[in-house]
Amino acid sequence: MNRIILIGNGFDKAHGLLTGYDDFINWYWNKRVSELKTELSNATSDILCTLEINSEHFKTWSLYFFYHGHELKALTGEEIIKGFSEVKTHFRVTKSYFFSRILHSYHEKGWVDIENEYYRLLFPSAVNGPSPYNDKPSELNEQLEYVRSLLIEYLNTIQKEKINESIVKQSIKEKFYSCFKPNDISISAMPKWNEFVRGRCRFDSNIRFYDESDWDELLDAYDVKDKDYIKTENKQFINSYREQVGNKGIESIVKNDFPKHFLLPDRIMLLNFNYSNTADLYLRKDERFVVNHIHGNLNEPDSVIFGYGDELDENYKIMSEKNDNEYLRNIKSVKYLESPNYRNLLEFIESSSYQILIMGHSCGNSDRTLLNTLFEHRNCVSIKPFYHVFDEGKDNYMDLVQNISRNFTDMKLMRDRVVNKTFCETI
Numbered sequence: 001m002n003r004i005i006l007i008g009n010g011f012d013k014a015h016g017l018l019t020g021y022d023d024f025i026n027w028y029w030n031k032r033v034s035e036l037k038t039e040l041s042n043a044t045s046d047i048l049c050t051l052e053i054n055s056e057h058f059k060t061w062s063l064y065f066f067y068h069g070h071e072l073k074a075l076t077g078e079e080i081i082k083g084f085s086e087v088k089t090h091f092r093v094t095k096s097y098f099f100s101r102i103l104h105s106y107h108e109k110g111w112v113d114i115e116n117e118y119y120r121l122l123f124p125s126a127v128n129g130p131s132p133y134n135d136k137p138s139e140l141n142e143q144l145e146y147v148r149s150l151l152i153e154y155l156n157t158i159q160k161e162k163i164n165e166s167i168v169k170q171s172i173k174e175k176f177y178s179c180f181k182p183n184d185i186s187i188s189a190m191p192k193w194n195e196f197v198r199g200r201c202r203f204d205s206n207i208r209f210y211d212e213s214d215w216d217e218l219l220d221a222y223d224v225k226d227k228d229y230i231k232t233e234n235k236q237f238i239n240s241y242r243e244q245v246g247n248k249g250i251e252s253i254v255k256n257d258f259p260k261h262f263l264l265p266d267r268i269m270l271l272n273f274n275y276s277n278t279a280d281l282y283l284r285k286d287e288r289f290v291v292n293h294i295h296g297n298l299n300e301p302d303s304v305i306f307g308y309g310d311e312l313d314e315n316y317k318i319m320s321e322k323n324d325n326e327y328l329r330n331i332k333s334v335k336y337l338e339s340p341n342y343r344n345l346l347e348f349i350e351s352s353s354y355q356i357l358i359m360g361h362s363c364g365n366s367d368r369t370l371l372n373t374l375f376e377h378r379n380c381v382s383i384k385p386f387y388h389v390f391d392e393g394k395d396n397y398m399d400l401v402q403n404i405s406r407n408f409t410d411m412k413l414m415r416d417r418v419v420n421k422t423f424c425e426t427i
Contacts, residue, residue, distance in 0.1 A: 001196040001381070002354040003265040004374065005176060007272045007279045008361025010388065014427050015167045015278055017158055021112045025103070027154045029077030036061040037069065047146045048099040051084070052092040097121070097132045098143045115366040118144050119308040122327065123319045137326035144330055148306040152275070156298050159276050168281050172359075175386070175425070176270075176282055177222055179263035180355060182255040183423045186416045189381035192353040194250045200262060201238050201245070221286040224261055233259045265355070269348050272297075273361055275304055292348075294341050294370070295332075305335045310368040312409070333369050342370075349374065355382040359427050363403040371407040375417065384419040386427040397421050 012019040036044065036051065039061035043052040051061070058064040065072075072080050084091035095103065098121060106112040121131045121140055133140040185193045202211075212231065219227045237259050244252055270291040272279045275298050280291050296303030307330030310316060319327050328334050336342035348354070356374060363371055363385075375383060383404065387397040401418060408414040 001180065001192070001265060002267040002269070002348065002352050003180075003357065004269050004271050004348070004354050005279075005357045005359060006361045006363075006374075007270055007274055007359055008363075009274060010360025010362065010427065012274055012276055012278050012360065014172070014360060014388075015169070017162055017167075017276070017278065019155065019158060019274070019276065021102075021114055022106055022110070024151055024154050025106060025112070026076065026078055028150060029081050031077070033072075033077040033080050037065045038062055047143050048096050050092075050094040051081075052094075053090065054092065055090045096143055098140060113364060113366060114147060115306065115308050116364065118330070119310070119366070122308070123315050137324065137329070141326055141329050144306065148304065151306065152298060152301050152304055155275055159298055163276055163278050163281070165281060167278070172427070173282055175357070175359075175427075176268070177264075177284070179258070179261065180265065181263075181423065182258075184355065184382045184384055184419050186382055188413075188416050189353065190251075192379075192381055196353065197253065197263075198250050201241065201250070218264060218266070218288075219261065221284065221288045222261070222264055223284065230259070230261050234262055237262065266352065267348075269345070271345065273367065290344075290348075292341050292345055294336075294345065296339070303339060305332055306330065307332050307335060308366050309333055309370060310365045312368055312372060313365070332367070336370075349377050349379055353379045353381050355384065356380060358383065358385040358400070358404075360386075363400060363407060365406060368407050371404075372409065375404070375407050376410060376413060380417060382419060383417045384424060386425055387421075389426050395426070397424065 009019055032044075032046075032049070032051065042054065042060055043050060044061065045051075053061055053064055055064070058067070075083075081093060085093045098117070101117050101121065102112055102114055105117060118140065121133050122137060180196075182193070215231050215234065216227065219230060224230060237257070241253055241257075267288045268290075270279050270283060270289075272291055272293050273295055275293075275296060277297065277299075283289055283291050293303070295305040298304070309332030311331075311333055361367075374380065385397065385400040385404065387395050387400055389395045404418055405411065405414050
């Protein structure tokens, strides 16, 4: 039995890294303000925003900052741009509609999902409202590509300066490589669970079971000390239950009686939805443990997938039938074909039953197609979200479960597979 660990942006943030889209927007404004200080004209533009100064005293941005830069030192780039926006007699800040939507969402909710805003504008509907990009998907795609390039630039600065072995948390590492817990397994998956336990216990000659060399390889992979003691403990456990299991079945084993290392996963895949390599720092050097940068990584900028992935949306079919490939340019399920990562994931989930741990991934609609494939697959035995507790004592367990539910088409299956809060933990 294997394990898949879904890694999302909340994982990086749990390590104190400023990798949220809100952090990215703040960096963008700081960057633009920094560039204004040496701008020798009265206007500067990129595809997202144009900044103009119209003053009889200051004909260029550099001249303005020469005289007033000291007054602005204590302000952030966002605060400076906001001040310019409010003094319309001397300054003009013109944003693209896409960028305006991103900023509106950020200021209204305190966070923003850029990929979701992109999709809502790519295909306007009665729900999403009108869009100035009607029949002009290439214009919107051009802006998304520019945001993507900026995001890569920003995250690269964090990766080079902040992401190293010093940020690794032992408590998280222990969760990665922990044993399976019987209470986490869904009721419908009990036959798979019992088969897994029978193999470890060597109670069924028809099942490929663990012999001594198998235990040696497994314990070596997990760097477990005192292997001989562990193997002796396992043998004692197996012998003590042999007669009982013969009479009452494998289900009669008391859940808490398993030895400490008896239920270790055979293989683990870190399914990293981030572009950074924070999760890679936790990866043991063994072929049993692999990382899959499903959305690409910063070391290979061309591999970075930034777009939307919800083929279950009722409007997706209509959009895909349009005779214009620009509508599909940034759909993730299409972009997955540019690398072997998605195929490697499919091979992993087809190879054996697996548990899913969710660490820092919101399970929002922008990854709905992929998550539906994982959550409803016949080999999935458990989905365990690790939730965040806020300063005021509240937590986001229910928000996570609600998002997870949107990735299911079978609600009965969802209620069975998602681990209830009693048995879940904080990240």
